[in-house]
Amino acid sequence: MSSNSENSIASTQSVSRWGRGLPSKCHCGLDVVIYTSSSAKNPGRPYFRCPTRLDDHLFKWVEDGTYEVVVDSWPKLAGFDSELSAAKSEVSVELEALQAMVKELKEEVMRSERENQKWKLMIKLCCFCLAFIIIVIVFGILMFPKINEQRLFLGY
Numbered sequence: 001m002s003s004n005s006e007n008s009i010a011s012t013q014s015v016s017r018w019g020r021g022l023p024s025k026c027h028c029g030l031d032v033v034i035y036t037s038s039s040a041k042n043p044g045r046p047y048f049r050c051p052t053r054l055d056d057h058l059f060k061w062v063e064d065g066t067y068e069v070v071v072d073s074w075p076k077l078a079g080f081d082s083e084l085s086a087a088k089s090e091v092s093v094e095l096e097a098l099q100a101m102v103k104e105l106k107e108e109v110m111r112s113e114r115e116n117q118k119w120k121l122m123i124k125l126c127c128f129c130l131a132f133i134i135i136v137i138v139f140g141i142l143m144f145p146k147i148n149e150q151r152l153f154l155g156y
């Protein structure tokens with residue numbers, strides 16, 4: 001294809017005739033090839049082209065297709081942005097609920113530990129009292145015969 005025909009096709013057909021976005025096939029069924037322009041007007045500019053290079057077959061500037069992809073993606077990106085914002089607020093609400101739950105659980109653990117310490121102290125006190133009572137009883141049993149002996153010795 002000469003650079004003149006490339007320019008004339010580009011100006012009239014590139015954007016609208018071949019559909020939006022990046023083409024993959026020509027209407028003839030052949031896979032599209034990317035070439036680089038060597039014309040004086042568009043040196044080094046890449047374009048999609050049907051390998052037949054016939055005038056009524058696909059021609060599209062790569063930058064036009066890329067621009068269309070970006071423009072077509074824009075509403076989707078805006079949708080993603082609002083979805084992301086909604087997800088963020090949902091996550092922050094759930095995070096607050098989880099933080100409140102963690103705080104409640106920590107308080108419950110501290111309450112349980114305090115209760116546990118109180119019971120341990122009570123058990124120690126009971127053990128001490130029980131030991132004291134046992135010592136008093138044993139001491140009483142051991143001393144009781146001596147008291148009786150003293151009564152007999154003194155005669156009353």
Ligand SMILES: [Zn+2]
Nearest residue numbers: 026028050057
């Ligand atoms: Zn073709």
